Amino acid sequence: MRAVITRVSSASVSVNGKEVSSISKGFLVLLGVSAEDTEMEADKIADRICGLRVFEDENGKMNLSPEKAGAEILMVSQFTLYADCSSRRPSFTKAAPSELARPLYERCVEKCRQRGFKVECGIFGAEMMVSSVNDGPVTLLLDTAEL
Numbered sequence: 001m002r003a004v005i006t007r008v009s010s011a012s013v014s015v016n017g018k019e020v021s022s023i024s025k026g027f028l029v030l031l032g033v034s035a036e037d038t039e040m041e042a043d044k045i046a047d048r049i050c051g052l053r054v055f056e057d058e059n060g061k062m063n064l065s066p067e068k069a070g071a072e073i074l075m076v077s078q079f080t081l082y083a084d085c086s087s088r089r090p091s092f093t094k095a096a097p098s099e100l101a102r103p104l105y106e107r108c109v110e111k112c113r114q115r116g117f118k119v120e121c122g123i124f125g126a127e128m129m130v131s132s133v134n135d136g137p138v139t140l141l142l143d144t145a146e147l
Contacts, residue, residue, distance in 0.1 A: 001031065001032065001033055001034065001037050001041045001042060001044075001045045001104070001108070001142075001143075001144045002031070002032040002034070002081040002082065002141070002142065002143045002144075003029050003030065003031050003032070003045055003049065003081075003141070003142040003143075004029070004030040004078070004081065004139065004140075004141055005027050005028070005029050005030075005049060005052065005139065005140045005141075005142065006027065006028045006132060006134055006137065006138070006139045006140075007026075007027060007054055007055070007134070007135045007136055007137070007138035007139075008023070008025070008026060008027065008028045008074075008132045008133055008134055008135055009024070009025055009133045009134075009135045010022065010023065010024050010025070010132070010133045011023050011026075011028040011074045011130070011131065011132035011133070012074070012130075012131050012132075013074065013076060013120075013121075013122040013123075013128050013129070013130050013131075014128065014129040014131070015122075015123050015126050015127070015128055015129075020122070020123060020128075021074060021120035021121055021122065022074070022120065023072035023073065023074045023118070023120050024072060025069070025070065025071055025072065025135070026066065026071035026072035026073055026074065027049065027052075027066060027071060027072075027073050027074070028074050028076070028130070028132045029049060029073060029074065029075045029076065030076050030078035030081065030130075031045070031075055031076065031077055031078060031081075031105060031108060032077075032078050032079055032080070032081025032082050032095065033077075033079070033082075033095070033096040033100065033101040033104045033105060034082050034094050034095065034096055035093075035094060035095065035096045035097070035100065037096060037100070037104055037144070038104075039104065039107060041104070041144040042104045042105075042107040042108045042111065043107070043111055044144050044147055045108060045142055045144050045147070046107075046108045046111035046112050046115075047111070048142055048147060049066075049073070049108075049112060049142070050065075050066060050067070050111075050112055050115045050117065051065055051066075052065070052066065052140065053065050054138050054140070055068070055069035055071065062138070066117065067115070067116065067117070071117070072117065072118040072119070072120065073112055073117050073118070073119045073120070074119075074120045074121070074122075075105075075108065075109055075112070075119055075120070075121050075122070076121070076122035076128065076130055077101065077102075077105050077122060077124050077125070079092060079095040079096075079101065080092065080095075081095075082094040082095035082096075083095075098124075098125060101124075102124050102125075105124060106124075109121055
């Protein structure tokens with residue numbers, strides 16, 4: 001699995017001009033699932049997302065976990081994270097098909113909720129408009145193949 005994680009002061013998702021979810025301070029997570037991923041990767045990436053110490057402490061240092069910072073999570077499925085851009089027209093053959101990706105995406109959401117986080121979501125497979133106010137900016141890339 002791959003995730004692009006942005007620390008935000010707010011973020012939201014709209015579908016057909018209507019806001020479907022939003023968060024205040026926290027993480028906007030764009031989550032991609034590959035055809036090779038299993039529940040193990042979903043558990044691993046959820047654990048890492050929930051434990052990233054990138055929120056500022058009283059000394060202005062990135063030292064606080066999302067839990068200690070009172071962060072929320074907005075998780076959006078993003079199959080394009082597995083694009084092969086070796087040609088000018090990207091190929092998405094490495095991305096998991098919906099029937100595999102959806103349950104792993106939902107597992108990742110649930111694992112974060114089990115850790116006590118408020119987790120909002122986009123609508124899986126929908127055309128979404130994602131808005132965010134980046135904080136820092138702090139943007140991180142996670143890939144379970146490298147964790």
